[in-house]
Amino acid sequence: MSPIVTPPAKDRLRLAIQKSGRLSTDSLDLLNRCGIKVKAPKEKLLLHAENFPVDILFVRDDDIPQLVMDGVCDLGIVGENVLEETALERTSGGTHNPYVVDRRLDFGGCRLAVALPEERGYAGPADLAGLRIATSYPRLTKRWLQEKAIQAEVVLLTGSVEIAPRLGLADAICDLVATGSTLEANRLRAVETIFKSKATLIRCDRPLEAAKRHALDILLRRIDGVQLAAEAKYIMLHAPKSALAEIKKLLPGSENPTILPLAGDDSKVALHAVCQEAVFWETMESLKRAGASAILVLPIEKMMM
Ligand code: PRT
Ligand code: ZN
DSSP: OOOOOOOOGGGSEEEEEESSSTTHHHHHHHHHHTTOOOOOOSSOSEEEOSSSSEEEEEEOGGGHHHHHHTTSSSEEEEEHHHHHHHHHHHHHTTOOOOEEEEEEOSSOOEEEEEEEETTSOOSSGGGGTTOEEEESOHHHHHHHHHHTTOOOEEEEOSSOGGGTTTTTSOSEEEEEESSSHHHHHTTEEEEEEEEEEOEEEEEESSOOOHHHHHHHHHHHHHHHHHHHHHHOEEEEEEEEGGGHHHHHHHSTTOOSOEEEEETTEEEEEEEEEEESSOOOHHHHHHHHHTTOEEEEEEEOOOOOO
16 A cells, blocks of 8 residues: 655645634534544644645634634634624724635534523513623624614623623623523523524635645535535335325435335335435324335435535
């Protein structure tokens, strides 16, 4: 076997991901599922992938948009909340934001929400007028308030925003919510969602050298394959020929299933299909009611269309 030759740095993509936090494991996991081997960061800031021309820079998530926009890194994986807040900050400071979103990823989902103490009534945005709102996202919060023409004071807090009302530092908060349990534990309730966020793969908006462009094309194709396969399932079942039309209609997001004869049973066929959407228990129960039997739902690891 020929030895693996590491391409020179100028031909290697530089990708920034969060070193330690909510996006770290999912970012590394995505690379792993794309067949890119990266050892988990220990104390290292920069790691070469073993089998793909990419170097991974492990940093705080807040630094990722800037590293990409300034061209220090070619790519970054970051939440849209941090991306948008940074873009607003740079725009207000007169700095250009040269980035493109290459892919919206299927992890890191959360929303930025205004929340009030549970006991406080709320009929609409006008009720926020004159309040002090604590947040780590002052620009997103102010933009939303401006859109709603509400005058309120925005107070910047970089951590533990949810305890601000209890400490008397603010009347309301605007913070990220995923499950809602942090709000509940702090006797707060979300009254407005002002921004919905997911992790995204962003790229510096300047032409890439040919070798890097080629590596990026392969990476994007693999990400698409991973994301397509994440929800997709391979379904196999036995169907009476008479019920085939109805059973086909029940398969979620599937076109042109394969129909195979069943040895020793002329009245039934075997049906195999790729379903692009999740297959829930309810779907399986409907298939069973329509006459299907021996229903198997299998995960799909990778897909290329
Ligand atoms: O150290 P570093 O600066 O890199 O990390 P960080 O502490 O600033 O960020 P981190 O790791 O907490 O979050 C990274 C990114 O994950 C965020 O920018 C979001 O894009 C995304 N994300 C997804 C979340 C959440 N879900 C989330 N639930 N970020 C934060 N939270 C916090 C939220 O602030 C609140 O304190 O979790 C709490 C609410 O969660 P629930 O489940 O109780 O609603
Ligand atoms: Zn951060």
